[in-house]
Amino acid sequence: MRITVLGAGAWGTALAVAACGRAQVRLHARHPALADALTQQHENPHYLPGIPLPHSLQAISGPLTTWTGPDHGQDLFVIATPMAGLRENLQALQHVGVPVAWLCKGFEAGTGLMPHEVQQQAAPALHAGSLSGPSFAQEVARGQPAALVAASVHAEVREALVQAFHGPGLRIYANEDIVGVEVGGAVKNVLAIATGLCDGLALGLNARAALITRGLAEMTRLGVALGARADTFMGLSGLGDLVLTATGDLSRNRKVGLLLAEGRTLQQAVDSLGHVAEGVYSARTVAARARQLGVDMPITEAVVALLDGRLQPRQAVQALMGRDPRLERQG
Numbered sequence: 212m213r214i215t216v217l218g219a220g221a222w223g224t225a226l227a228v229a230a231c232g233r234a235q236v237r238l239h240a241r242h243p244a245l246a247d248a249l250t251q252q253h254e255n256p257h258y259l260p261g262i263p264l265p266h267s268l269q270a271i272s273g274p275l276t277t278w279t280g281p282d283h284g285q286d287l288f289v290i291a292t293p294m295a296g297l298r299e300n301l302q303a304l305q306h307v308g309v310p311v312a313w314l315c316k317g318f319e320a321g322t323g324l325m326p327h328e329v330q331q332q333a334a335p336a337l338h339a340g341s342l343s344g345p346s347f348a349q350e351v352a353r354g355q356p357a358a359l360v361a362a363s364v365h366a367e368v369r370e371a372l373v374q375a376f377h378g379p380g381l382r383i384y385a386n387e388d389i390v391g392v393e394v395g396g397a398v399k400n401v402l403a404i405a406t407g408l409c410d411g412l413a414l415g416l417n418a419r420a421a422l423i424t425r426g427l428a429e430m431t432r433l434g435v436a437l438g439a440r441a442d443t444f445m446g447l448s449g450l451g452d453l454v455l456t457a458t459g460d461l462s463r464n465r466k467v468g469l470l471l472a473e474g475r476t477l478q479q480a481v482d483s484l485g486h487v488a489e490g491v492y493s494a495r496t497v498a499a500r501a502r503q504l505g506v507d508m509p510i511t512e513a514v515v516a517l518l519d520g521r522l523q524p525r526q527a528v529q530a531l532m533g534r535d536p537r538l539e540r541q542g
Contacts, residue, residue, distance in 0.1 A: 212233065212234040212235070212286050212287065212374060212375060213234065213235045213237075213284060213285045213286045213287075214227075214230055214234045214235070214236050214237070214285065214286065214287045214288075214289065214375055215236075215237045215238075215239060215278060215279075215283075215285050215287075215288050215289070216230075216236065216237070216238050216239065216288075216289045216291050217239045217275070217288065217289065217290050217291060217292065217300055218239070218241070218290065218291030218292040218296070218314075219238050219239065219240035219241070219245055219246070219249065219255065219258070219270070219291075220258050220291060220292075220293075220348075221255070221258040221259055221348035221349070221352075222291055222314055222346075222348045223238065223289070223291025223292075223314065224238060224249075224255045224258060224259055224264070224348070224352065225259065225346075225348035225349070225351040225352035226289065226291065226314070226342075226351065226376065227268055228262075228264060228265060228268065228351075228352050229351055229352075229354075229376055229378070229380070229381050230375050230376055231265040231267050231268050232265075232378060233374075233375070233378060234286075234375055235267070235269075236267070236268055236269065237269045237270075237271050237278070237285075238268055238269065238270050238271065239271050239272065239275070239278060240270060240271070240272050241272070242272065243272040243273070245257065245270075245272070246270040246271060246272035247270075249264060249268070249270035250270045253265075253266060258348070259348065259349065259352050262349065262352045262353060275300070275303040275304075276303070279303055279304055279307055281306075283307060285307070285309060286309055286310075286371065287309060287310050287311075287312070287371045287372070287375055288304055288307060288309065288310075288311045288312075289311075289312050289313070289314065289342070289375075290304075290311065290312070290313040290314065290315070291313075291314045291315075292315065293315055293317075293489065294315040294316070294317040294318070294319060294320075294326070294489060294492070294493070295319075295320065295492075296315075297313055297315055297319070297326055297329055297330075297333075298319070298329050298332075298333045300313075301313075301329065301330050301333040301334040301337065301339075302333050302334060304334060304337065305333070305334035305336060305337060306336075307337075309371075310338055310339065310340075310365070310367055310368040310371040310372075311334075311337050311338070311339040311340075311368075312339060312340050312341060312342050312361070312363075312368065312371075312372055313326050313330075313339070313340075313341055313342070314341075314342055314343070315489070316343060316393070316396030316397050316399075316400060316489055316493075317396070317397045317400065317489045317490075317492065317493035317496075318397055318493050318496035318497055318500060319496070320492060320493075320496060323496045323499055323500050325390070325393045325394070325397070325437075326341060326393055327339070327340070327341065327389050327390070327393060338363070338365040338367060338368050339363065339365070339368060340361065340362050340363025340364070340365065340368040340369065340372070340389060341360075341361075341362045341363070341389055341392055341393055341396070342359055342360070342361055342362075342372055342376070342383075343359065343360050343362060343392050343393070343395070343396045343447075343448045343452070344357075344358060344359035344360045344447040344448050344451060344452055345357070345358070345447060345451040345452045345454070345455035345456070346359060346455070347455070347459060347461040347462075349461060350461075351380075351381065354380045355380065356380055356381075356382075357380070357381055357382070358381070358382040358383075358384065358447055358451075359376070359381065359382070359383050359384070359447065360383075360384050360385075360386050360392055360446065360447050360448045361373055361383050361384070361385050361386070362385075362386045362387070362388065362389040362391075362392035362393070362448070363387070363389055364387060364389060369385040369386075369387075370385075372385075373385060384446075384447060386443065386446070386448070388439055388440045388443045390434065390437050390438050390439040391434050391439030391440050391443030391444060391448070391449070392443060392448040394430065394433055394434035394437060394439055394444075395430060395434065395443065395444055395448040395449035395452055395453070396448055396452060397489075397493050397497060398426075398429065398430040398433060398434075398453075398497055398511070399426075399430065399449075399452045399453040399456050399457070400456060400464045400488070400489045400490030400493060400494075401464075401490045401493065401494045401497055401510075401511050401514050402422070402423070402426035402429070402430070402453060402456075402457055402490075402510060402511075402514075403453075403456040403457045403462055403464035403465045403468065403490060404464050404465070404467050404468040404471075404488075404490045404491070404494070404514050404517075404518075405422055405426065405468060405510050405513065405514050405527075406419055406422050406423060406426075406457035406458070406465055406468060407457075407462070407464065407465035407466060407467060407468020407469040407470075407471075407472070408468035408469070408471055408472050408514075408517070408524055408527065408528070409422050409468070409528070410465070410468070410469060410472075411468060411469040411470070411471070411472025411473060411524070412472045412524060412525065412528065414528065419457075419458070422457075422510065423453060423454065423457050423458075425510060426453060426457070426510050427444060427449065427450055427453060429507075429508045429509070429510055429511060430444055430449060430453065431444040431449070432506050432507065432508070433497070433500070433501050433504070433506050433508060434449075436501075436504045436505075436506050437500075437504070463484050463488040464488045464489070464490035464491075466480075466484060466488070467480045467481065467484070467488050467490065467491060470483065471517065471524055472524050477491070477518055477520075490514075491518060494511065494514050494515050494518055495515050495518070495519075497511055498511050498512055498515045509530075509531060510531065513527045513528075513530050513531055514527070516530070
């Protein structure tokens, strides 16, 4: 199998490494200097320092048209850019004639669209889908066990992703519910900021458990309103990804909440990461989409108010704890 991964950040590099044992893999770096470093040092010095890359991994760069033309010779393309780069890459791949998948999680800024909705606009003829689930790039690149979900309405896309990435250290489960998988991947990042805030304020494990559980209820409400299956949120791309991102020390979104609890400004928190924290960029869009549908998402709204500077960390917690009592099944 021949695979091209577009985007040599941490997650793109990690999945390229994971596929190398079963496929011929090309990793496209936006900047030629990074492609040179990958080739000469056999590691990604900026995003995954200290983790060796297989010598079989081919690092490439340059215009995408060079690698996506009629004679591209690939069986699968994987877009590993942040959400902001998805539309451009889909447009570049719209005529490749083979399955395409994306790794980004979130809603597109400005349009409020989920990734599969962006694809329907930008490249409607593609057979495409999402690869998502609870996963930190460092662990996958090291070959530590993980499980992901290949989500698409097209069976050939799901099958291509399973063939490309399923192996001894990485299990791939197929799912037709791409709406549920994408909602889980987007909302968990927002909820992880809230959980980081909770931990940073030393509110305790009881508070963390309550926040994660009520966050899962928010996620499910929004997903069902958008057409997802409720049971999807009890799987890897819902509960699994939420628990990992909300509690793991490698979580960038959780780190944002921790830094805000310390008194850092949002800009200081984001600048200190060195990587994209998608929850910062998608929180407002998630909240706006929920409002349009009449879906109650108080944790998400508190995070947006915190990010916008309308609430201080302790005020955000007080706003949540001060809500009127209600039946749990009613949210």
